[in-house]
Structures are given as structure tokens and as C-alpha cells.
Amino acid sequence: MILLVDAGNTNIVLGVHDGNKYIASWRISSGGNKTSDEYSIQVMQLFNLGNINPKDITGVIVSSVVPNIMHSLENMLKKCFNHEPIIVGPGIKTGINIKYDNPKEVGADRIVNSVAAYEIYKRPVIIIDFGTATTFCALRENGDYLGGCICPGIRISADALFERAAKLPRVELEIPKGIICKNTVSSMQAGILYGYIGQVEYIVRKMKKEMMTSKYKEEPFVLATGGLANLIAKETDVIDKVDSDLTLEGLKILYEKNKEMANC
Structure with missing residues (x-):
């Protein structure tokens, strides 16, 4: 399963895809002053409510237009899922x-x-x-x-x-x-x-x-x-x-x- 993260100015949208379909999607507040621990609590609660094991996540990709939350967001993703997230930006293959x-x-x-x-x-x-x-x-x-x-x-x-x-x-x-x-x-x-x-x-x-x-x-x-x-x-x-x-x-x-x- 892969975790898809779209961080906008107002909300962060998270989606979990199992290779065939989306099995969950959530929306949380971007909250510019949140720490990685605060993000971790929110995200882990969502995974628990969705009955999804974080250890089943095999990869993470992040798109963000909010630079000041990226440090906390990246740290949370590394701690919670033990994967280095792919960040959409210069150097990434797009096909366009x-x-x-x-x-x-x-x-x-x-x-x-x-x-x-x-x-x-x-x-x-x-x-x-x-x-x-x-x-x-x-x-x-x-x-x-x-x-x-x-x-x-x-x-x-x-x-x-x-x-x-x-x-x-x-x-x-x-x-x-x-x-x-x-x-x-x-x-x-x-x-x-x-x-x-x-x-x-x-x-x-x-x-x-x-x-x-x-x-x-x-x-x-x-x-x-x-x-x-x-x-x-x-x-x-x-x-x-x-x-x-x-x-x-x-x-x-x-x-x-x-x-x-x-x-x-």
C-alpha cells in the first residue's frame, strides 16, 4: 500500500491506495505551527479508525505548496511509516x-x-x-x-x-x-x-x-x-x-x- 499526501494551504489530504483501489482518504488542517508529534497523533488516529496497519505502507509521496510545514510533515512520515517520502519537486520524473x-x-x-x-x-x-x-x-x-x-x-x-x-x-x-x-x-x-x-x-x-x-x-x-x-x-x-x-x-x-x- 502507498500513502499519498497532498499538503495545501488550508488542508492536508491523505489517501491510501492498495494497488487496485483507494481504501481510505482523510482531510486534516494544515496548521502551520504543528509539530511532527502533533501530526503523528492525528495520522495514527486516522489509521486506527480506518483499521489500517501503518506497517503495511510500502511507500510515501508528498506534494506540498506550504514550505513551512514540510519539516514537521517529513519527520512525521519518517517516524510513523519508516520510509523516506518522495517529494514532488525539481528532479522528479513527470512525463510532461x-x-x-x-x-x-x-x-x-x-x-x-x-x-x-x-x-x-x-x-x-x-x-x-x-x-x-x-x-x-x-x-x-x-x-x-x-x-x-x-x-x-x-x-x-x-x-x-x-x-x-x-x-x-x-x-x-x-x-x-x-x-x-x-x-x-x-x-x-x-x-x-x-x-x-x-x-x-x-x-x-x-x-x-x-x-x-x-x-x-x-x-x-x-x-x-x-x-x-x-x-x-x-x-x-x-x-x-x-x-x-x-x-x-x-x-x-x-x-x-x-x-x-x-x-x-
């Missing part, structure tokens, strides 16, 4: 060709998602990851990673409105019945979510236009992942599919490509 000005600047999460999209879908793809930040990535069918754009996430936008406008309350992120609202909460929900949907639709249209040329005529397939992907996908027709396991799938593929590193 990153066309960024400086490939080292591309976030690990974007690389992992792109590897999964390339290996699974084998077609031009636009990947939207609705995380703490929302990322848009453009990928050709031959594995060329063209780049993309990064926007404030939906929760960041909502929190900014609450924090900077004295009379406005914090609101739940749910779609209101219409765009013309008759109370403050619904008005904020409409502005935040319908405004965000409009942003997504505009960016996707612009990316498709740039990706489709006389040489590349196939319209890109639009994949969405991340915690709020389903909420947005229900309200727009520009998203072709929500793939909630895209990041874990990418980590699993990267582990297979790089597992000799874990045995060095």
Missing part, C-alpha cells in the same frame, strides 16, 4: 514538458494535477483547481504544460469582503435563488458566487482561444477539482467534468514513475 519561463516556479499541486490529466485523458485539457487559490492550467495532448493563471480562491474573496467591509457579515458559500436579492446575505452570496462563475467562464473562454490555433484545432476538455468544484460546476456549462480524485491520482502516477527514489 513544462513550458514555463522557469519550470521551478510551477507549484507542486499544478504539476500533480497535470500529470494525472495527461496520463488519464490523453487530450488537450484545461484544469481548474478550486483550492485556497484557484489555479487554471493549460495542457496539450502531447504533454506540453503551457502555463495558466492563478486567482484568489472563493473563500479568500468572501473573507476579504467580510473583513474589509464593517457592516457585512460572514456568509456561507451557497448559491442563492437569483441574482437580484432582497437581503444582505443573499446579495453577498450572489455577488461572490455568480461573480466567481463569470470569472471562471471568461478565463476558460480566453484560454481555449489561445490554445486553439491552426495547428491545434481540438477544443480543450475542461476538468475541475478541489473542494468547491461541484458547487461551481452545477452553475456553468464550461466545466466538462469534476474529478475529485485528480490530485491523488497524479500522486499515485508520480509514485510509480519515481519509486526507485524511495529505495535509494
Whole structure:
């Protein structure tokens, strides 16, 4: 069994794959000040609740966009599972060709998602990851990673409105019945979510236009992942599919490509 770890700014997602299927997945808070012991307690409790023996883990791979938690996270993984984790970063085999000005600047999460999209879908793809930040990535069918754009996430936008406008309350992120609202909460929900949907639709249209040329005529397939992907996908027709396991799938593929590193 392999342990897949995706460390984001808000949450850490852990998945256990037995070679055929996922047998468990969990989500814990990133918690920038946690020690390796605190992470160990949480993770071991999850394994105990899932009735999974940590000794059955034969390999670990980690993707992280949060540098300040990596020391504690790596130490926890070494202590709990007795394996050197593979870290997604420079030098790792990906199978894709990153066309960024400086490939080292591309976030690990974007690389992992792109590897999964390339290996699974084998077609031009636009990947939207609705995380703490929302990322848009453009990928050709031959594995060329063209780049993309990064926007404030939906929760960041909502929190900014609450924090900077004295009379406005914090609101739940749910779609209101219409765009013309008759109370403050619904008005904020409409502005935040319908405004965000409009942003997504505009960016996707612009990316498709740039990706489709006389040489590349196939319209890109639009994949969405991340915690709020389903909420947005229900309200727009520009998203072709929500793939909630895209990041874990990418980590699993990267582990297979790089597992000799874990045995060095």
C-alpha cells in the first residue's frame, strides 16, 4: 500500500491506495505551527479508525505548496511509516514538458494535477483547481504544460469582503435563488458566487482561444477539482467534468514513475 499526501494551504489530504483501489482518504488542517508529534497523533488516529496497519505502507509521496510545514510533515512520515517520502519537486520524473519561463516556479499541486490529466485523458485539457487559490492550467495532448493563471480562491474573496467591509457579515458559500436579492446575505452570496462563475467562464473562454490555433484545432476538455468544484460546476456549462480524485491520482502516477527514489 502507498500513502499519498497532498499538503495545501488550508488542508492536508491523505489517501491510501492498495494497488487496485483507494481504501481510505482523510482531510486534516494544515496548521502551520504543528509539530511532527502533533501530526503523528492525528495520522495514527486516522489509521486506527480506518483499521489500517501503518506497517503495511510500502511507500510515501508528498506534494506540498506550504514550505513551512514540510519539516514537521517529513519527520512525521519518517517516524510513523519508516520510509523516506518522495517529494514532488525539481528532479522528479513527470512525463510532461513544462513550458514555463522557469519550470521551478510551477507549484507542486499544478504539476500533480497535470500529470494525472495527461496520463488519464490523453487530450488537450484545461484544469481548474478550486483550492485556497484557484489555479487554471493549460495542457496539450502531447504533454506540453503551457502555463495558466492563478486567482484568489472563493473563500479568500468572501473573507476579504467580510473583513474589509464593517457592516457585512460572514456568509456561507451557497448559491442563492437569483441574482437580484432582497437581503444582505443573499446579495453577498450572489455577488461572490455568480461573480466567481463569470470569472471562471471568461478565463476558460480566453484560454481555449489561445490554445486553439491552426495547428491545434481540438477544443480543450475542461476538468475541475478541489473542494468547491461541484458547487461551481452545477452553475456553468464550461466545466466538462469534476474529478475529485485528480490530485491523488497524479500522486499515485508520480509514485510509480519515481519509486526507485524511495529505495535509494
